[in-house]
Each structure stands twice: as structure tokens, then as C-alpha cells.
């Protein structure tokens with residue numbers, strides 16, 4: 001059967017690369033049995049037509065808060081539809097990053113209304129009007145509503161929402177509908193930032209998601225790789241290495257998955273048949289570089305020019321440097337890119353203080369004896385070459 005000789009060949013190590021993307025929703029969650037159990041218990045009232053508890057999920061980025069929540073909501077939805085005693089369940093997700101309460105409530109109203117109905121106005125109405133509308137929409141449908149508010153710590157005024165919403169039924173705003181709030185937060189101190197009034201009435205169940213260790217990341221990666229990669233396209237030790245690196249750094253599954261995907265790209269570029277440890281090493285270097293570049297791009301123009309100025313001095317072997325030396329180099333750099341430089345030494349020193357606080361620079365104190373007094377010297381915490389490279393590419397893009 002010579003015509004079948006090439007039929008099994010793929011040009012890539014990836015069977016389905018999208019499985020390693022941010023949008024992919026895993027249908028199997030591994031290594032979170034305890035958290036899933038706690039989640040299940042917290043929400044069981046939904047199955048018996050009782051008021052659901054409010055649930056708060058805490059944990060650093062990439063530890064599975066969103067993935068587990070979606071998984072739980074699907075499972076709950078399935079079970080509800082199986083049981084007669086359970087009221088109809090409506091689950092609505094909202095990422096609150098940068099939201100006002102008004103925007104959040106508006107989004108929930110629109111989510112309930114769906115595509116076919118008029119959107120709630122973006123402006124012009126009060127928050128209490130928006131809440132009233134939300135209650136009307138809920139009551140006209142009836143059943144249990146779970147509002148999943150992701151990144152709730154980024155909500156501009158969580159107190160109002162967390163005071164009003166959970167008490168809507170006891171305050172007589174809802175007759176047919178029940179409501180539970182599920183808040184997800186990267187920030188463990190979120191609860192203590194709430195007003196005492198809210199803390200007292202919320203009665204929430206808390207579930208903490210800890211960072212993953214290397215073994216846990218290894219099983220998450222193994223499960224993911226099995227679906228995303230062609231058979232035999234990854235050495236086991238490479239998965240172990242990616243898991244170990246991510247565990248040592250952040251304990252984030254997102255970071256581990258990114259590392260594996262990048263490792264796959266590196267392996268393909270080398271024409272390799274499988275991802276090996278050395279591909280993961282190169283990938284890790286690249287991911288770190290990318291991170292530094294993003295951080296750099298987020299800085300103001302003058303902040304960037306100052307970092308470039310220091311990088312140039314360092315490349316010439318002149319670090320650590322004083323603010324006056326930075327200023328001279330900064331003026332040359334600004335001239336080179338045809339930018340108007342800041343003119344006072346004080347403004348340069350302010351930038352240097354900011355960049356130090358952000359972790360770009362390390363500052364040491366120099367004592368010059370009686371006459372000289374104290375002054376500061378600065379050096380980069382980053383590889384100067386990455387800074388220069390990134391700066392060049394930012395200027396080319398612009």
C-alpha cells in the first residue's frame with residue numbers, strides 16, 4: 001500500500017495547538033480534588049431549591065481558579081437538569097477588571113437578556129436603577145442565579161455590589177429568584193479590604209487555591225500534551241523540566257503550558273522530532289525575554305530612555321553610575337531618537353527612584369566622606385542587551 005506511505009505524516013509536532021492556548025477549556029481538571037470537593041459542598045444548596053451560598057475563590061494567577069469554576073458550573077448545570085427538586089439554574093460570568101458597579105450590573109442585565117433584546121444603556125441611569133432592572137429580569141425568569149465575578153478585586157467599589165446583591169431576596173427585591181455570588185480574586189487580602197458591614201452580612205465560603213508544585217504541574221502538562229501534541233512528540237523529561245521551571249518561578253499552570261507550547265515551537269524550528277530538555281531551556285529564555293520586553297514597553301517614554309541610557313553605560317563597562325552620568329547619557333540617547341529630553345537633574349532622579357521601585361534598577365548608597373556626602377549609584381537588574389534590543393525594536397515599530 002505504497003500510496004499510504006505518507007498519509008500519517010504531519011508537518012508539525014502539534015496535533016491541535018489551540019489546546020495549549022489561553023482560550024482552551026479543559027474538560028478534565030487534575031490535581032484539584034480537594035478544592036473541587038469544597039466547591040461542590042459550598043454549592044449543593046442549589047440542588048435542593050435553597051438559597052445558594054456566596055463563594056469566594058482566592059489564589060495567584062494561573063492556579064486554575066477560572067478553569068475549575070467553569071468546570072464546576074458545567075457539572076452543576078448538568079446535575080440541576082437531572083433533578084426535579086432543583087430550580088432552573090442561570091449562571092452568568094463577568095470579568096470585573098476595571099468595572100464600576102454600574103458596568104458590572106449592566107453586563108449581568110445584558111447577559112440575562114441575551115442577544116435578541118435591547119441592551120441596557122451604557123450611561124444616564126443610576127446604579128440603583130441598574131440593580132432594580134437586574135432584579136426585574138431575574139424575577140421574571142425565576143430560578144437560581146449564580147453570578148461569577150472574576151477579578152472581583154479589580155471592581156472599583158465592590159462594597160455596594162456585595163452588600164446589595166446577596167441580600168436582594170431578604171430585602172424583598174426578589175420573589176421568584178434566588179441569587180449567589182461567586183467572587184474570584186488574585187488577592188488574598190481582598191476580604192479584609194471590604195467594609196465591616198459587608199463582611200458581616202456576606203456569609204461566604206472561602207476556597208483557597210495554592211500554587212502548584214512540580215509534580216502537580218507535571219500531571220497537568222502530561223494531560224494537556226497528550227491532546228495537544230502528536231504521539232511521541234515530547235520527551236517525558238522535557239515535561240518534567242517545564243513543570244519544574246514553572247513550579248520554581250510562580251507555580252502557575254499557565255506559565256507551564258506557555259513553556260511547553262514555546263518549547264514545541266523551538267523544536268519545530270530545529271526540525272526535531274520531539275521536544276527535548278534543551279528546547280525547553282531555549283523556550284524558557286525566550287519567555288523571560290518576552291516578559292522583560294513587555295515590562296519595558298509599559299514604561300513611559302522618558303523612563304525607557306533612561307533605562308536605555310543606563311544600558312549603554314553598562315555595555316561600555318561603566319556601571320554602576322550616578323544620576324549625573326545617567327543624565328548625560330540620557331541626553332545623548334534622547335538626541336539619537338529625536339526626542340526632547342527632560343532638562344532638570346531632579347526629574348531624572350525622580351524617574352530613577354520610580355524605576356528602582358519597579359525593580360528595573362538596583363540602587364546602592366555611596367558615602368564619600370565628610371566633603372562628598374552621600375549619593376546613589378544605579379545599575380540595571382536586567383540584561384542590558386535585552387534592554388537595548390527591545391528599545392531598538394520599539395523605535396522601529398514607532
Ligand SMILES: Nc1ncnc2c1ncn2[C@@H]1O[C@H](COP(=O)(O)OP(=O)(O)O)[C@@H](O)[C@H]1O
Nearest residue numbers: 026029030032061062063064065066067253254
Ligand atoms: N488543575 C488543572 N487541570 C487542568 N488544567 C488546568 C488546571 N489548573 C489550571 N489549568 C490550566 O492552566 C491555565 C490557567 O488556569 P486558569 O484557571 O485560567 O488560572 P487562574 O484563573 O487561576 O488565573 C488554563 O489554561 C487552565 O486550563
Ligand SMILES: [Mg+2]
Nearest residue numbers: 065066067150
Ligand atoms: Mg482566571
